[in-house]
Amino acid sequence: MTTTPRRSNANSHAIKRQAFNNSNQPILRDLFLLQSWRDHPLIELEAWLTQQGRRASTIAVYKSMFNVFLKHLAAKSRSIDQCTENDIETFLVEKSVERSRTGKPTRQRKQYLLLLRRLFAHLATVGREAKNNPARDAARTEELRDNRGQDNPTRFLTAEETQRLIRTLEVRLDELRKEQKSVESQWLDYRDLGLVAATLGGGLKVADLERLTLNCMSLSDRVIDLSKPNQAHRARLLPFAVAPLQAWLDVQAALPMNAGMALATHPVFQSDRSGGGVRPSGNRRPFMHASSIHRRVHALLVSAGITGDRACAQTLRNTYGALLIDSGASDNELIDFLGLRLPLTAQRFRATYHHFLHTRGLPKVGAFTFEGNESCETIDAGR
16 A cells, blocks of 8 residues: 655655656655756756656757856856856856847847746755845846836937938928829828837837827827826927828828728827738727837838948937937926936936947037927037
8 A cells, every 4th residue: 555755844845746747756856856956957957847848849959058058157166056147147148148139138038038037946946045036136137127228328310310311201201292192002101201200209119109199199289298197208299200290190091991980099100911001990909010110110211321220219219319408408308208207317318428429529419499389490400
């Protein structure tokens, strides 16, 4: 007759783990499992992944990734249970586990953090003394860094590039009007001009563009109000942005596929997911996806001769902030117009922009009137 072992704090995890895997291995083995992870980490990783029902191909990939990480720890004379958050962060840098061109973590980077986070959560159940999960801490640090990146400018257009892009908006808008084609054949071009106008002339983030609706905009007051209960965000549109946005809204309203839709909550920038435009049904609202916005903004920037890693929507938002600074905006106005959270962020933004100009010996990006509904002429742009 088989007797059931008495549960204890020392081996309760082993009993649960053995029951889960329906294994015939001795329970006592888990009492020494942490030492086994120190001595034979790749063998233990394979066993651990196998117990989770992972496919052989997946296990092979994870073993290869983990082996690279182990070599990194060995070079620092550390065992797996001695690993710290700093070890993981330096590994991601030294081994060139790259971030994407937009600054976001790549799939490989995310896979490393996910694998290590789950692994250290497991090691905590088999005797690892440190209470924290270093991979989880590294992932949180990365997330905070990404979130701060929304308001932490590193790229700006130069004065010459800014004027060239504004001129591109004006010339292309004039060309579209002179072509006198049907709105169905031109609406994507008008929309793209509106996208760039909203980012360069209004400082909107891609996340703002994704969910922007018509009731947030007042072109007569040159304001886009994206305020939340605990955060003000009233973007002041710079003069050059008004005409492309108004032209796009006029074309959008004339599209047959938008007939009968409630205008107040209609997306300002709608998608083209069906090739010739989406014909929504019911309450469906065809907002553009972030990837589409990035792609369309990038394409228009390239057409204006702006290439490389600065050819993105974030650069345009940063440049909008630079134009505000050159126009005499106070820190409070930067907070309001850019939707920043803290005065310190506005101060850092200002300092970063001035550092950008100083280190490169560049003139100011330019200045515009942004109060009320004043003249739409440029003031000392590029001076």
